[in-house]
Amino acid sequence: xxxTDAHTTHLHHIFYALCRERNWSxxxxxSFDFGYLxxxxxxxxxxxxxxxxxxxxLFHPMAFNECNGHLVKGLLHHELCHHLLGSDxxxxxxxxxxxxxxxDFMLFKSESVNFARTLQxxxxxxxxxxxxCGLKFERNSLPVGRMACRGCCEKFSxxxxxxxxxxxxxVVSMSES
Numbered sequence: 001x002x003x004t005d006a007h008t009t010h011l012h013h014i015f016y017a018l019c020r021e022r023n024w025s026x027x028x029x030x031s032f033d034f035g036y037l038x039x040x041x042x043x044x045x046x047x048x049x050x051x052x053x054x055x056x057x058l059f060h061p062m063a064f065n066e067c068n069g070h071l072v073k074g075l076l077h078h079e080l081c082h083h084l085l086g087s088d089x090x091x092x093x094x095x096x097x098x099x100x101x102x103x104d105f106m107l108f109k110s111e112s113v114n115f116a117r118t119l120q121x122x123x124x125x126x127x128x129x130x131x132x133c134g135l136k137f138e139r140n141s142l143p144v145g146r147m148a149c150r151g152c153c154e155k156f157s158x159x160x161x162x163x164x165x166x167x168x169x170x171v172v173s174m175s176e177s
Contacts, residue, residue, distance in 0.1 A: 001036045006066055012094060014073045018080065026080065036061045042119045046075035047111065048082050066115050074108025074175065079146055128167040132156075143169060 003011070015029035033056040033084050037044060045063060049056045057079045063072055081099045082089075099105060129136040130149035152165035 003034045003036065003059075007059075010072070011076060014076050015080075018073065018077055021104075022077075024080070024084070026083070029057075032057055034059070037092075041121065043116075045071075045115060045119075046079050048079040050083070050087055060115075060119070062119070063115065066111075068111055070104055070107040071111040071115055071141060074104065074112060077102055077104075077108065118119070125169045129170065130167055131167060132165055 011034055012029040015026075015032075017024055018024065019145065031054060033054050034058060035058045036058045037047065037058045039061050041060060045060050047058045049058065057074065059075060063075060072119060078099060085095055085098065102108075126139045126142055127136055128143065128147065130137065130152060132152045133149060135149055136150060146163075147167045148161050148163070149165040149167055153159060153162050156162070156165070
C-alpha cells in the first residue's frame with residue numbers, strides 16, 4: 001500500500017537529513033518507492049525490496065505513530081545501509097559497522113526495541129461479517145473451517161448450514177484495535 005502524503009513528505013525530509021549526516025550521495029528520495037508493510041506483521045519493522053524497478057522500502061504503518069523521533073529515521077537508515085552494501089551482505093560485520101557508525105544509532109536501537117515489544121503485545125482481531133443481514137462481530141482468534149451466519153441460516157434455510165450465508169473474515173488493523 002502506498003504511503004500517505006504526510007508520511008511520504010516526512011520520509012523525504014528524513015532521507016535528505018540522513019544523506020547530509022552520513023555524507024551519502026544516494027540521489028533523490030524519489031529514486032525509491034515507499035509503502036507500508038502488512039499492519040498485522042508482528043516481527044518486521046521495515047524491509048527493502050530490490051527488483052527490476054526502483055527499490056521499494058516498506059515500513060510498518062504503526063512505526064509512524066510509535067516514533068519518538070528516531071524510530072522511522074533509524075528504519076530508513078537501516079534499509080539504506082542494505083541498499084548501499086547490496087542484498088548479499090545481510091547483517092554481517094560490514095553492515096553492522098556501517099549502521100552503528102551513525103551517531104543516532106543507539107537512540108534508534110532503543111526505540112526499535114520498544115517498538116518490537118509493542119508489536120509482540122498486540123494481537124489482531126478478526127471481523128466476521130454476513131453480506132446478507134449485515135451482522136458483524138469480532139473474534140480474537142482466526143476461525144477454523146467454514147462458518148455461516150446462524151440468523152440467516154435459521155431464517156432462510158430452516159436452520160441448516162447454507163453456503164449462501166458464509167461469513168466473510170476480515171482483520172481489524174492493529175493500529176485500530
